[in-house]
Amino acid sequence: AQTVTQSQPEMSVQEAETVTLSCTYDTSESNYYLFWYKQPPSRQMILVIRQEAYKQQNATENRFSVNFQKAAKSFSLKISDSQLGDTAMYFCAFMNLQGGSEKLVFGKGTKLTVNP
Amino acid sequence: GAGVSQSPSNKVTEKGKDVELRCDPISGHTALYWYRQRLGQGLEFLIYFQGNSAPDKSGLPSDRFSAERTGESVSTLTIQRTQQEDSAVYLCASSSYKNTGELFFGEGSRLTVL
Numbered sequence: 217a218q219t220v221t222q223s224q225p226e227m228s229v230q231e232a233e234t235v236t237l238s239c240t241y242d243t244s245e246s247n248y249y250l251f252w253y254k255q256p257p258s259r260q261m262i263l264v265i266r267q268e269a270y271k272q273q274n275a276t277e278n279r280f281s282v283n284f285q286k287a288a289k290s291f292s293l294k295i296s297d298s299q300l301g302d303t304a305m306y307f308c309a310f311m312n313l314q315g316g317s318e319k320l321v322f323g324k325g326t327k328l329t330v331n332p
Numbered sequence: 333g334a335g336v337s338q339s340p341s342n343k344v345t346e347k348g349k350d351v352e353l354r355c356d357p358i359s360g361h362t363a364l365y366w367y368r369q370r371l372g373q374g375l376e377f378l379i380y381f382q383g384n385s386a387p388d389k390s391g392l393p394s395d396r397f398s399a400e401r402t403g404e405s406v407s408t409l410t411i412q413r414t415q416q417e418d419s420a421v422y423l424c425a426s427s428s429y430k431n432t433g434e435l436f437f438g439e440g441s442r443l444t445v446l
Contacts, residue, residue: 249433259421261437307374311433319388320365320435324374 218243220310222323229298230331236283237293237326239308247313250284250291251320255305264306267291298330334358336438338424344444345414353409353441357426364407365435366399367423375423381407414445 219242229235241250252264267275267284274282279299283292295302308323337356345351357364366378377391381401392398396414401407411418421442425435 251433253435258439260439261423261425261435263434266433313432318363318382318432319377319380319391320433321377322367322375 218245218248218310218312218321220308220321220323222308222326224326225324226327226329228329228331229295231298231300233298234294234296235298235328237295237306237308237328239291239293239323241289241291241308241310243289243310243312245312245314249311249313250282251309251311252280252282252293253307253309253322254302255307255325256301257304261307265293295328300330300332302328303330304328336424336426336436338422338438338441340441341439342442342444344446346446347416348413350410350412351414351443353411353422353424353443355407355409355424355426355438357404357407357424358428358436360404361426361428361436362404363427363429364401365425365427366407366409367425368393368420369423369440370420378409378422411443414443416445419443419445 221240248269250267253261254264255261265277265280279296281294305325307325310321339354362383364381367375379399380388396412399409421440423440425437427435
């Protein structure tokens with residue numbers, strides 16, 4: 217079974233600074249997706265960024281980028297120029313594309329606070 | 333509708349009662365997921381529906397939990413004989429094959445079992 221581990225329960229960062237959230241995962245599969253989802257205090261989850269395992273290039277979405285290290289099974293999220301609206305729970309997630317069921321497995325989350 | 337709709341948004345029930353939670357996915361989305369989120373915790377997978385295929389029920393914690401979905405429409409999650417440990421937010425999400433992996437979440441149903 218796949219597992220996703222986020223070792224930082226809480227983090228904080230000053231507005232305009234850069235912060236990196238860590239995620240590791242465990243799988244024996246080779247074809248999968250990795251994601252970072254954001255859950256603001258209003259609680260509706262939204263997708264931040266997605267990485268296909270077969271792509272070597274790290275995904276980037278505006279101020280959000282990932283450092284995908286496939287051999288190390290590591291998938292960290294970097295937030296540049298942090299904004300107050302980035303305050304949220306961030307969840308790393310894994311989806312196996314083999315074996316039939318495309319369920320999404322989530323880590324326990326990192327609570328990020330951006331301070332003014 | 334424009335987004336995933338869940339009802340009720342809040343439900344308070346007494347231990348031992350049955351509850352039904354409803355999810356109305358985005359129109360045309362073939363996949364539907366149910367997750368449980370206890371206070372301050374991550375998302376715990378419950379069940380996954382994909383079109384008319386047999387659902388993946390591997391996350392249902394006990395036989396008190398069941399879910400149904402007819403085709404690509406509304407889904408109902410039923411919890412029988414509720415226990416206090418069932419208190420949580422139950423999140424529903426849907427997705428389309430055209431955008432694999434991007435789940436669109438509802439706002440959740442907060443269940444409190446007294």
